[in-house]
Amino acid sequence: MAERLSPLAGFEPVSAESLRIEEIPFLTQLDVRVDPKSRAAAEIGLALGVPLPTEPGTYASGDCDVLWTGPDEWLVLAPPGAEGLEGRLREACAGAHVGITDVSAQRTAVLVDGPRSRDLLAHGCALDLHPRVFGPGRCAQTVLARAQVVLAAREGDAFMILVRSSFAGYLGAWLLDAAAEHLLD
Amino acid sequence: MLLIPCPWCGPRDEAEFHYGGQAHVAYPADPAALSDEEWARYLFFRDNPKGRFAERWSHTAGCRRWFTLTRDTATGVFESEAGA
Numbered sequence: 001m002a003e004r005l006s007p008l009a010g011f012e013p014v015s016a017e018s019l020r021i022e023e024i025p026f027l028t029q030l031d032v033r034v035d036p037k038s039r040a041a042a043e044i045g046l047a048l049g050v051p052l053p054t055e056p057g058t059y060a061s062g063d064c065d066v067l068w069t070g071p072d073e074w075l076v077l078a079p080p081g082a083e084g085l086e087g088r089l090r091e092a093c094a095g096a097h098v099g100i101t102d103v104s105a106q107r108t109a110v111l112v113d114g115p116r117s118r119d120l121l122a123h124g125c126a127l128d129l130h131p132r133v134f135g136p137g138r139c140a141q142t143v144l145a146r147a148q149v150v151l152a153a154r155e156g157d158a159f160m161i162l163v164r165s166s167f168a169g170y171l172g173a174w175l176l177d178a179a180a181e182h183l184l185d
Numbered sequence: 186m187l188l189i190p191c192p193w194c195g196p197r198d199e200a201e202f203h204y205g206g207q208a209h210v211a212y213p214a215d216p217a218a219l220s221d222e223e224w225a226r227y228l229f230f231r232d233n234p235k236g237r238f239a240e241r242w243s244h245t246a247g248c249r250r251w252f253t254l255t256r257d258t259a260t261g262v263f264e265s266e267a268g269a
Contacts, residue, residue, distance in 0.1 A: 056193045056194060056195075056248070057194060057195070069248065070193070070248045070249060070250060071193060071248070071250065073248075126197070126198045140194065140247070141194070141246065141247045141248065142197065142201065142246060142247060143198075143200065143201060143246050148246050
């Protein structure tokens with residue numbers, strides 16, 4: 001069987017005191033579309049172990065992360081190899097008007113951490129990433145260096161960037177270039 | 186650049202949006218009854234006011250929803266509109 005290569009397989013992770021950049025490959029990603037007021041939405045929440053967050057720009061965490069991506073749309077992030085999750089969600093809301101799609105191959109994840117992570121992202125992102133505005137539990141779909149990304153703030157200074165696989169090489173190169181000045185000291 | 190207040194995501198750069206033109210352009214009730222001139226007027230003719238203008242926007246790089254905003258074309262200032 002051919003070896004499975006992630007979109008950023010050739011990316012050399014950055015590991016400095018001020019900044020850490022690494023890919024988190026092969027996350028299981030599901031796109032869920034359902035009316036948030038319906039019974040099916042509640043049942044999906046129960047099956048996930050996390051209720052679907054209804055506040056725009058937030059995500060909920062449990063066994064998996066559930067990111068708000070629209071008023072009737074969520075992105076579920078689960079550890080690699082969680083193939084059974086899609087089936088379990090389908091079972092939980094069988095027959096209801098729901099869309100559940102595996103989009104694991106659509107995007108790859110990049111983790112940016114360290115005290116300079118906000119400075120790094122500010123080079124190419126117009127959002128205010130100050131922890132007071134964009135703290136842990138907040139997510140946003142926006143553009144980073146003109147590439148469409150999903151950005152999620154984790155604990156401390158960590159950010160998860162979800163970028164389309166075909167843009168991952170470009171964004172990886174851009175991140176390294178933007179990081180250069182923060183790696184000098 | 187305009188800072189556009191998306192009703193879901195909050196204020197974002199204009200570059201994240203797609204413009205949809207004038208809002209509240211009603212589809213003709215009986216298109217077949219229209220003359221060519223009336224049909225062309227429906228398809229191609231839009232207001233071009235100096236001042237308040239209701240327009241459609243789509244937040245293509247964000248939540249991907251369509252919504253209606255009123256913008257003052259002279260100042261670029263938005264006022265949100267209910268029932269988008």
